[in-house]
Amino acid sequence: MPGSLTILRVLGNRPFAEIGVPSAVAVSEERGLVVVGGDLGYLQWSGCGTATSGWRPYRVGVYGRGDLRCHWIVESRWPVHCLAFHPTLPVVAIGTGAYDGGYSFEGELLLLNLRSGQLTSVIRGAREVLHVAGQGQQALRVVVAPPDDDDFDEAHMHGFDVVIERFDWSDVARGSVRQDELRGQWIEFERPTDEEATSRGVESLAVLAGKPCWEPRRQVWDVHGLQDGRVLDCLDGVLAEAWLPDGRLQWCVPDEEGGRQLVVRAGELDAWVNVERWRESWVGTQWVTQPPLTTRVSLADGKVLGSLPLNSPAALTTRDDGWLMLRSTGGDRRGAEPALLVGPAGQAPQARVPLGGFDLANHPFPIRHSRQLLVLQGDKREPWRDKWVVAVDPAGPDGRPAVRRLFPLDWDTKGARHLFDGPGIEVGTEESRDLVHAGSVHDGAGLLPGNAFVVRRSLEDGAAR
Known part of the structure; x- marks a missing residue:
């Protein structure tokens, strides 16, 4: 039988780690609880798309106001827009949704039971919920997007202001709110951008955590244990970082997008880091994407020792004697560029091989x-x-x-x-x-x-x- 799992240390630990990038925050001082909606991001990059089956990136977390300990984590099918505590019942209403890109506004009104952790989707069919607020014991006010943008003028800047009534919001059946109950006054409703929602969420969580600033740690893409007991990793927003055996961060190399693969070279003096480059920036009169690269960093202090600029994104393959191969992941699947071979000394590519x-x-x-x-x-x-x-x-x-x-x-x-x-x-x-x-x-x-x-x-x- 396999042995039991023992956790030796948790690296990069911080409050609210379970929800990723925050999109909505609600605080109940009376209950001593904080509810946060967030986005963990996707498990795919240009060199690997095999870990996406069944993955839902959107989360809602319930935390203690005093110790910030996580009580519940639940999944959401769509991004979380808004949260509201019921005035007396152990219930949080959650509004989610998104535009499908071509026609419909889809989403859910979710009810989370704070005692049991049970999550119930109460709207029959999909409908994006933009705003939610309690109005007494039996009424819930919501602003919902129209079903689609074909039959409604200014659909992306308006919504229906609706009041839904139920005798007991802790006992509402799944799919029991009909679509015809979501008709109300057509009002102008300004939707915040993702950046605005994230900025507000980060600011709120920093205050709750008692920190001058709070930043989410997103996907950790690759991890290597070194012979001296240190741990090397790369993640979103970090090209590479090293953690000491006692759990302290030794060094960190920030990066706008972050590393995706690590290859520790023979002797463990340095490592190759495969870096994503997909974000566009406005340069002059056009949007420009920086070329991808593979960077070599010192394991002693994180100093960048050199880089290999690439024509297209690549996946790294290595062998124990130090040889490195960069296989192109871009272009047509039938006609990819030849793979590049880099010798143990780490200079420019020495050969090409078609794969x-x-x-x-x-x-x-x-x-x-x-x-x-x-x-x-x-x-x-x-x-x-x-x-x-x-x-x-x-x-x-x-x-x-x-x-x-x-x-x-x-x-x-x-x-x-x-x-x-x-x-x-x-x-x-x-x-x-x-x-x-x-x-x-x-x-x-x-x-x-x-x-x-x-x-x-x-x-x-x-x-x-």
């Missing part, structure tokens, strides 16, 4: 502690099909880079299934090396129970052990 197209859901294959540069390669015309695990040798038999097929990604060659890849690690002895990797089986209905796996395979023939 075919890269597909976000099919080709991410980060393997740690490997003696080979391992990647996935598919069919030339349809690279997401017939994927094989291949090894790239920077110096093949003729001195030029060579690609060697090892075995199919799917060890069950008799089946007709389609596998998605995942991360892995090379393990074993000098005489026998194995590959342990994760993945999932594709199904049109989504990730079904039992369709995710971890498998240990021989690196000689791919046989499942």
Whole structure:
């Protein structure tokens, strides 16, 4: 039986960490509670889209006003706009929603029971709720967006001002508020931008936490434990940072977008950091996106030692002797740029090797502690099909880079299934090396129970052990 999990330390801990970037805050001094709506963000970047099945980024958290301890966390299907405590009942009303980009305003009116944590969606059908406020014991005032922007003038700047009445707001059935109850006065309603809502939320949480400033820590994309006990990581807004064994932050390199992958080089003196560059900035007369890059940082103090500018985003692959490969993730899946090979010394790319197209859901294959540069390669015309695990040798038999097929990604060659890849690690002895990797089986209905796996395979023939 596996041993029990022991948490040694929590790095980067701070109040309200569970909700991500705040979008709405409500405080009840009488109850001694704080409710916060927020956005954790998405689990996808240009080099990996395999961890998104079933993920909902929007959260509502309930916290103690005194100690800021988290009592409840619930998910929301849409962004959280507004929150309101019932004057006497243990209920919080939550308004959520968003424009679908082409026609409808979708969302929910949620009721959260503060004693049980039960969450109930009470509107029959989807409807964006822009504002919510209590009006006595039995009335709730809401401003809802129109159903769509086709039949309503100035739909994005107006809403229906509605009062909904129920005898007991702690006992309202799911879907019991009909759409015809959401007819009211057509009023002008200014919707705050995401930036304005976030700014107000951050300011409120800083006051509640008693801090001069409070900033959310978002997705931590990659983590490495170092031999000296330090922990290295990269995340949104941070190119890389290092934590000492006692849990103190040793150094941090801020970045507008942040690192996505870390490759610690042999000797643990420095590391490569794969950096995203998607945000646009207005330069002169046009919007400009900075080119992506891979940066080398010192593990002693975080000093940037150099960068490799790239033509398109890339995913990193490494092997234990220090060789690095940058595989393009941009462009057409059938005609991606050749991968770049960088030697252990870390200079400019020394060679290029064609690997075919890269597909976000099919080709991410980060393997740690490997003696080979391992990647996935598919069919030339349809690279997401017939994927094989291949090894790239920077110096093949003729001195030029060579690609060697090892075995199919799917060890069950008799089946007709389609596998998605995942991360892995090379393990074993000098005489026998194995590959342990994760993945999932594709199904049109989504990730079904039992369709995710971890498998240990021989690196000689791919046989499942």
